[in-house]
Amino acid sequence: MRYHHVDVFTDRPYGGNSLAVFPDADALTWGRMRAITRELRHFESVFLLRDGSPAHPRRARARVFDLTGELDFAGHPLIGAAAVLHALHGAADHEAWTLRLPARTVEVTTERRGPGRYASLLDQGLPPSSAAPPRRGSRPCSPSNRTTWIPACRRRSSPSA
Template sequence: MKNIRVYHVDAFTREPFAGNPAGVVPDAGTLTLPQMQKIANELNLPESAFLLPAEHPEADFRIRYFSPTVEIDFCGHATVASSWVLATELGWLAKSSRIVFETNVGLIPVELETAEGKLQRVQMTQIKPSVKEIALDREAVARMVGIAPDDPDERYPLKLASTGGVHLLVPVRSRAAIDQAEPLFAELGNLNKQHGITTTHLFTTDASSGFDLYTRDFAPAIGIMEDPVTGAANGALAGYLALEKLLPAGEQHHLVVGQGHAIDRPGTLYVTVDTTGQDPVVRVAGAAHVTIAGLMRV
C-alpha cells in the first residue's frame, strides 16, 4: 500500500464550494493508467488531473485528465487547479511565474499572475482554435438539451468548436432559457458519441451585469451530466466568436464569462481573444481555491 497526495480544488472561483471541482494528483509518475482512471472514479469529480514527468523538452510536466469514466485530451479547469496547487501548495511560485504542461493536444503554457507576492489568477494559452460545420436540426438539438423550440438564437451558427476537445456550441436567446434547460441525457450522450463531441455548450449574450457571456455545459458522453464551469468549452467558444467574425479582427478582446449559477456553483472566467495575428489566440484565466488536501491509500 502506498499513500498518494490528492487535492480537491474548486476552479474559476475564490470561494470554497463554488466553481468547478477538480482532483489534482501531483505525484502520478508511479501510477498506471488503470490506476489513474480508478482514482478519478473514486474522487468522482468532473475531471481529475495527474501530473507526471515531462517527455517534451519544453514542458515542465506531463498532465493527463480523466473524468470518472474516461480519459479526455484536454481540460481547462483541471489545468487551472493543477497550476494553483503547484504555485500555492508546492512552491512553484518561488522559482517561476510560468508552467508549461504537455497534454495530449500539445503544449499549454500557463502564466501565474501575482500581486504583492500572492497568486491572483492563472492564465492558460490554449491551442489554435478551430470550427467545423455539423448538420443538425436546431429544433432536434433544442429538444435534446431541454429548451423550447424557439429558444435557440438564430443570429449565431450551431457549430462544433475546439481548442483541444470538441464542443457542440448551442446559441440560446436568454439566460432564463439556459437556466431552465432539462437535457435528455441519454439521447444527448448518444449524439455526442456519434459525432466525437466532448461536451454540449449552451451560450448566450443575455448575461447579468458584469458578464459578457453566460454558459452552461453538459457532457453525458464522458460520464459528466453537467460540467459546472468549463475552461476548455469556453475557450472553444471564444475561438468560435473570432473565427466566425463575431468579434472584430485586429483587436484584443476581453470577455468575462459566467457559468455554474444554475446549479449553485457560480464561477467566473476571464477570456482574452487576440485577433491581431493570422490566427486568433485564446487565453483563459481564473482563480481557484484548494478545498481539500490529503492522502489516498492506494
C-alpha cells in the same frame, strides 16, 4: 498518495468547479488513474507527471480523467493543476507553467492572490484545424471567473497506490 481538492472559477472554497490534482503521479498506471477518479467521484481529476527534463522545472505532463476515461484535453483541470504547481513550487507571485497533454501543449500563467488563492490564465493556442467553431454566445474567460481556490483544509492524502 497526496492530492489536492481544488475549486476553480470561484473566489471562495466549496464553490466553482471542483477537481482533484495529483502532483506526483509518475507511478500510477492508466487503470489506476481511472479507478481513483471514479472512487473520488469528481467530474475530472488531473494527474501530473515529470516530463523527463530537469532543465525545464516549470514543465509537466498532464493526464486528465473524467468518470469514463482519459480526455485528450480539458481546460479547467489545467487551471487547477497550474495553481497547485504554483502553491508547491512557485517562488514568485507570477509564474508560468507548460503542461503537455495528449492533444496539445498549453501554457498557463498563475498569479498568487493570497493564501490558497491564485488567478490563472490558460493559453491553449490555436484550435486544431478539425475543431468546431466557437459556440454562439461563447465568451473568453474574464478575470473574475478564472480564480482558483486551494483551501488548506481540503488537501487530502489517500492510501498509497
